[in-house]
Amino acid sequence: MSAWSLKLSILALVVLSTQNTAAAGEKDYSITGFGTLGISHSDTRQADIVRDLSQDSGVGYTRQTDAGIDSNLGLQINRSFSDNFDAAIQVVSRKSADNFAPTVTWAYASYSPDDKFQLRAGRLGFDVYMLADSRNIGYSYTWVRPPIDFFGRLIVSYFDGADTVLSHPLGNGHLKAKFFYGLAREKIYLGSANKHYSLNHSALSGGHLEYQQKNWTIRAGYSELKLADDYSQFDPIVAELTSPSITASVPASLGIADQLTTHGKKLKYTSIGAVLDHGSLQAQLMLGRIESDSVLLQNSDAAYLTMSYRIKKWTPYATVSASRQQGADKQITTDPALSPRLKNTISGINKQLTPNGQQTFTAGIRYDLGDNANIKVQFDHIRSQKHFLVRNPQEGWDGHANLLSVAYNFVF
Structure with missing residues (x-):
C-alpha cells in the first residue's frame, strides 16, 4: 500500500468511526464485509492462468492447484x-x-440532494463495464470469477477523483448518465521478474448512459486512460535512439524512439451491454473494444454471453467469452541506417507484438447457503493464442487449459 493510500485510509477510518454524540442513540454507520475462499486446479503445468493482468502468477505452472487467484477479503x-x-x-x-x-479500493464522500443527482469525490471504483467496480465481491455474481477474456484485460480497478450521476424518468423506464475524472494509482505486472508498469498519475475520464426498463438494463460507455509513464525496460534503447550521435546520422530514430514510449499515449475503452433479469432467468451480453495510441499496446475486441436459471437454491450457468486483436498488427518501424544491433533489438520487441487472443467456455453451478453465503463449482475450457492473459508459458504449450474451480463466498 502506498503512503498516500495509507494516509487516506487512516483519515477515512477516523472520520467514519467518530461517533456523533448528538445522535448517540441513532445508528449512523455500518460495517460490512465480503470474502471468497477459492481453489482452482489446472490440467496443464505449461502455463499459469490468471484472473487479470495485475497477477504475476496463477494456477498451472506455479502450482497446479492454487488458492490464490480468486481468494480475497474485504x-x-x-x-x-x-x-x-x-x-x-x-x-x-x-x-x-x-x-x-491490503489496498484501499474505495474511500469517498457522497452528496445527493435528491434521487436525481449524486456527486462523489475520493477513491472510486472504475465501472468502465457493467459489474466492473464490484468484480471483487464474489457473492454478488453467478460465476466463480468474471469472464477472464473480458474483465481480465482491465488494468484499472479504481481511481482518485470525482464522479456524478444524473437520473431522470424516461418512458416506462429510467435513464442515468454518469461522468467521471481522476487519476489511476495501480500497477500491472509485465511478465518477468520484478518488472511492473506504474499507472500512477495516469489521467482517467469518461462516462456512460444506462437505461433500465422492467426486466432490462442497457448501457453504453466510453472512457480514456492517458498514460503518464513509460516502460522502464525500454529506457536504454530510447536514450540511445535519441542521442545526438544517432539522430545526426539517422533522423528517423526520433520517430522510432517515440514508438517505444507510452507517456502521453491513450487507451480508449468503448463498451455496450445488456442484462435481462426475468425472475429465475438471467442473461448478459457484453461487448468491449480497447484502442491504443501506442504501438506497444495492441487494439482488441472482447465479448461474452452468459445465461443462468435459478431453481430454488441452485443456479446452473454457462458462459462463452472471447478476446482477440482488432485490426492490423502493430509493429515498430525501423530504418536501414540503424546498426544491426539496434535493428535486432527492435525485431525482438516486434516478435512480442504478434496477434493474440483467448476464448473460454464456462459451465458451472451456484448453490445458495442462505442470505449471506454461497458455494460455486465451475469448469473452464480455455484456448489461448500467443500466450494471451497467461503467465509463465512454457515452450511447446498448445494454448489449451482446463480449470476446475470451487469457491465459497460470503458477506457480513
Missing part, C-alpha cells in the same frame, strides 16, 4: 452524516501486483 465502513451526505471506505486484500497487501 471490509467496508459506511457513515451517514445527514440525509444528503455520507461517506464510505473499503479495504481489500487480494492477489495482485502487491500480492495480498
